[in-house]
Amino acid sequence: IGNPVVGCGGSTLLGYIGIDTIIEQMRKKTMKTGFEFNIMVVGHSGLGKSTLVNTLFKSQVSRKSAGWARDEKIPKTVEIKSVSHVIEEGGVKMKLTVVDTPGFGDQINNDNCWEPISKYINEQFEKFLKEEVNITRKKRIPDTRVHCCIYFISPTGHTLRQLDMEFMKRLSHSVNIIPVIAKADTMTIEERQEFKQRVRKELEMSGIEFYPQKEFDDDMEDKSDNDKIRETMPFAVVGSDKEYQVNNKRVLGRKTAWGIVEVENPNHCEFAQLRDFLIRSHLQDLKEVTHNIHYETYRAKRLNDNGGLHPISTNGTHDSNL
């Protein structure tokens, strides 16, 4: 402390003021108020979505653990089920909401199965917008907007399916989509690399921008970091909530007759990378992109359609601005 600090006009300050303690103040504040994070998982049944979410947050947070049976019937239409938990780590509290979408892609005719999901996302935006536009606003608007949507790609080893493309095309502009390759222990390492390359090429050719989107990179540092991440996406993940003993260590994994797949071993799968990316480095960025870009897009469209900035009527009829 005592480094010469350069002020806005380029002049050096003559002594230590203490502006940099604002970081500490922010930290204390956020620890008190806590975070909210809403994550949505999409993919047809049997891809290990609930297991992965449990593994990510190292606790039983998926809807499967909250009392639904394992072999429940596939619903006839896509349902949106959200489960909230408060988890704490190092004094930081997080209200985590996991939104599950059972029934997606499971029917014989899957036309428009993305509509309930799109409607849900827009409804959350609408709720937030209503609160914002109110004359007397709440001190802290509860944020139920979907910050991140993890899309599970089936590990066919060939290419994306039509349904995958349709969904991502339609939703990549309202929510941050993070594609992952589910059940990656189906493929050998070479098959995985080939599959990833093909998927990335297809996404590029269709103009689908998954998170982190290239257009939102702030500076060169961001760009180079994100470029590295974009090169390895989509992450090939394996989830598990069972522990086994490997080399005198307890690890999370899946035990098969020919070996144990370690979930957190970077040579086996990319779960650790996904977790670091999602939670340890880009969590705040996900929320910011959702707030500054996706929400603003929705808001602009909504207000333009309404023709002005007046509080939106609270009679519950939303037009879906698709």
Add this chain to the structure above:
Amino acid sequence: MIERPETAVPSITQRNLEGYVGFANLPNQVYRKSVKRGFEFTLMVVGESGLGKSTLINSLFLTDLYSKDYPGPSQRIKKTVQVEQSKVLIKEGGVQLTLTIVDTPGFGDAVDNSNCWQPVINYIDSKCEDFLNAESRVNRRSMPDNRVHCCLYFIAPSGHGLKPLDIEFMKRLHDKVNVIPLIAKADTLTPEECQLFKKQIMKEIQEHKIKIYEFPDTEDDEDNKLIRKIKEKMPLAVVGSNVVIEVNGKKVRGRQYPWGVAEVENGEHCDFTVLRNMLIRTHMQDLKDVTNNVHYENYRSKKLAAVTCNGVDTTKTKGQLTKSPLAQMEEERREHVMKMKKMEAEMEQVFEMKVKEKKQKLKDSEAELERRHEQMKRNLEAQYKDLEEKRRVFEDEKNNWEAQQRILEQQKLDASKTMEKNKKKGKIF
């Protein structure tokens, strides 16, 4: 072969033989005849793309029916379900097998998969119809059996249960063809998950009253034990691979993961060997028999009942079962003549095309020669012009030189004239 209905036989008495007659050799005769004739088997594989169907076929028959160059589903994205067949002739130990693999790319891949089973049903029905027609012909010498003998249905290893598409498909096809459900890419599941999954699938199959292929009980106790073991393992969880990897000094076919090698032929890893033994080594003939005696007969009785009931065949009028043999022969002759005509027309077409090609080629080479001729002419002209130019230059130089010479001479003359003048002048003085 269709069994003729047995006429009631009055009591058959069993007699003991007093010597060796020799008809115990019959099975050998049948065996030799069939080996000479060769066998046919048609196998259909159905499932969404990416479930390892092609790899499994390659592993089962140890051939590269679907080689690496064969365009995979990524390049074969079709908007509707296609039914493709590929024939391959396999020989082993003197026995010849004509294997036809029927593939269904595009099944279950679209967003809206309603009626994606219809092309499959149409295919199976059309093959049965062909057989029915061939059976009813007057000239029956060659009756190729293209009916689908077995349909392997691939279930995605979700670990939960059957999908609505799986149930619909199997319900519609279980009385047209032998359906054998398989769990694809079984190396995704741990042994416990696999057990649960199998139980769940069998429960759902029974719930929806789906009749999958049942293994017949034999008189042999040993065989029965094996069959019971197989029945417990249904649906079979398979893994396919043709890549050979070395494990503990042994060469095995398998898939190499960072955490181990999943061996294809290891009974503890997957049920591939069970499937192969069942499909090829023990039950191939039974599958054909069930197809012939049960599924084909179902089709036939339904078809014939429809014809006789309404008097008018409501389905496609390809069956000519009510015509007299003479009319039938006439029809066949006409067909044959038409075929000949068509072949003739085709050959004419090919001939014409070849003639046109040759003409075109000749024209092209003529044009080429012309062009070269032109070019050479132009070259010559250019050279000629060049030479002309040089000659002109030369002429100019010559003229110049001559002019200069003349001037010099003139000067000389002048000079001599003036000298003479001077001389003359000098003389006067």
